[in-house]
Amino acid sequence: MANYPLSGYRVVDFSWVWAGPLLGMILADMGAEVIKVETNKRLDSARLTPGRSTVGPETDFVFHSINRNKLGITVDMSDPRGVALISELIQISDVALDNFSPQGLRKLGLEYEKLSKINPQLVMISLPAAGQYGPLSNIVTYAPSLGALCGYSSLIGYPGERVLGEQTPYLDVTSAIHGAFAVLSALYYRERTGKGQYIDMAQIEVGASVIGEAFMEYFMTGRVLGTMGNRNPTMAPHNNYPCQGEDRWVSIAVDTEEEWHSLCAAMGNPPWVTEKRFSDKFNRQRNIEELDRLVSAWTINLSNYEVMDIMQKAGVAAAPCLDLMERFSDPHYSERGTHLQVEHPATGVDIISGIPFKLSGMPAGVQRHAPLLGEHNDYVFRELLGRTESEIARLIEEKVIF
């Protein structure tokens, strides 16, 4: 049998949209049985993204990517009988995860205080915007507002220019990764002590943690970092440079003196590299705009991959800034299985994200496609919870399983 690290662990995933489902995805990729709880009464909006899911809730490839390896059930949790079913499922599960607002699960009667009475060994994690308590805990937000509130967005923009900020759900992903680590740590504690616990995770605190050095700078010098573009206080050159073709770019970063000389040699030692204004790190940093202009004048005649090849051969860190299609066709990613083609009954085949980590003892690839709505109702309600076929039929008819 294939060895998945979390074989035998069961996760009830109440989460929607992005951060929570990605956390569930990590656990599912590790082999946990992750049961995604949905309802037709109110679909996970990730099934219905405008412009993508043109033919109903089963065709969204983003949903398919972030919910692969999970099982799916449909239960109306606004019905007490639905809550009862879920409570039974919690009894035989190890982890529950949600990204509702702090009031969300309480309204349903599925808050940790109640669930821990049913199953004291349960590890539960919530990852709302700002945590379960504190003045901002009831805030209503989207991912970009969180990037704004934790200081992350204030760093994004061209050097010294206006704030552009982060418009992507960057913090959701970061939160999912940190959350998966926290869940596994709590499970490790449970294996030794028999005690479950509750993890209160605030996405804005995750955002602050990944820019920790900016806070250290403030506490140690009083200085407030602002927009910094691609600049780095100790490296030059350190930027993305234009290449041949439309909107093609390559990143080049030079730290040591040795790398600087290698860079110069790789560019064919043009006369300007020996000028005094570029003679050492300090001078290169001081004349960074001029330096960037001169490096650009060299890269512009080459493709982004050509620059990488030339530079890497010379021992200089350079890599193209890849676009969607380039990522798919990149030979390194192809060899590593960074993108996977997975069959799905509603779409034929989807291209989805590969597994974000590799374990030498774990098989590559995914085990199953994202669940259809209610695809595993029978498995969960009949096999796991012991309902008879006629009981299940009645629950379906009465729209409890819905």
Next chain:
Amino acid sequence: MAEQALSGLKIVEYGNFVSAPYCTKLMADLGAEVIKIEEPGSGDESRRHGPFLNDEPHPEKSGLFLYLNTNKLGITLDVTTKTGQKILKQLLKDADVFVENNPPRQMADLGLDYASLKQINPRLIVTSITPYGQTGPYKDYKGYALNTAGLGGQTMRTGEPQRAPLAPPLSQSHYQSGAMGAAATMSAIFARSSDGEGQHVDISEAEVWATIHLGHGVHLGVFEGRKSIRSGHRTISVYPWCILPCKDGYMCLIAIQGFQWKRFLEAMGTPEWMADQRFRDRIVVALEYADEMDAMVKALIIGKTKDELFEICRRDQITFAPVRGIDEVANDPHFQERGYFVEKDRAKTGALKYPGAPYKLSQSPWQLNRPAPLLGEHNEEIYCGRLGYSREDLVKLRKGGII
């Protein structure tokens, strides 16, 4: 000391700068014992990076090092020497996890690749966090955080359309891969408790971007020929989803649902242009009238401060938020009430505030038990106390530049 989530777990870190140190920081902060190996004399690169206390460069006063190495024990060891390798292997015999972020070729040259380490401790989990991973044509390529964000695809999403794309700030690639490394390492611990075997955890920084962050988008590129879009301070998908200036800084304005936008405009005094037919469909606005709209919205908010606007938004349940500066977050009452920033005393730097943990575990909380180690601070404790070397041995090792 109270039992923490990872108490009892023994980790050895041979890492540098951010990615591996952040990985083991997360684990040390939850109670794992982390022995950090630094190069004799110079120590971790992050010691030379800063920010420095009062802007005085000093290897014991770098904020980056202090932040990334809390709760660890620190020893010095020259792993490029035969004796150094022997000592490291002694340490690894008894360890659960070895975390490193060195070039794969270098680890092989030192005889410290996974195949070799497995021989001395089959239960050992080896976690390697490298720019591109342990396999594939780029595995021996050089890469800093800027490069892996580029290859990973994150860079092409940020910045203005006609200008250079922007990598995410402050070594983000390292933080992402470090956290992913911590989660994957824990999964390997669970695998080991069922079969008794260690394994090699391979984290590729570029791949962390290309998979969990962005892997779902590739479908659009392949089937619809779409490209990554960078559109400056806003998106082109719906209006508003942008950052605009107000009186004392910037506001993040985002309304996915129409009622949120309507509420905001009403709170701003229902401007006349609200009724303009051209602005009915906010997807059309994002594509065709975004500049015009930016100017009108800016006019509504430019006279108000971030706090004034945020108060209105919170009152009316509008999903907008102020763009807080680092100083504002450091002094924010919410972060204060949750005890996010924690003060800790340390030799050479005195008492300093540190960012804390992004999660609160109710039974086995995060703790700042000890600040980052001084260079070689725990040499005697580990070499004499743990590995049985005498103090005379220690003097010899020091003279030989091994520690």
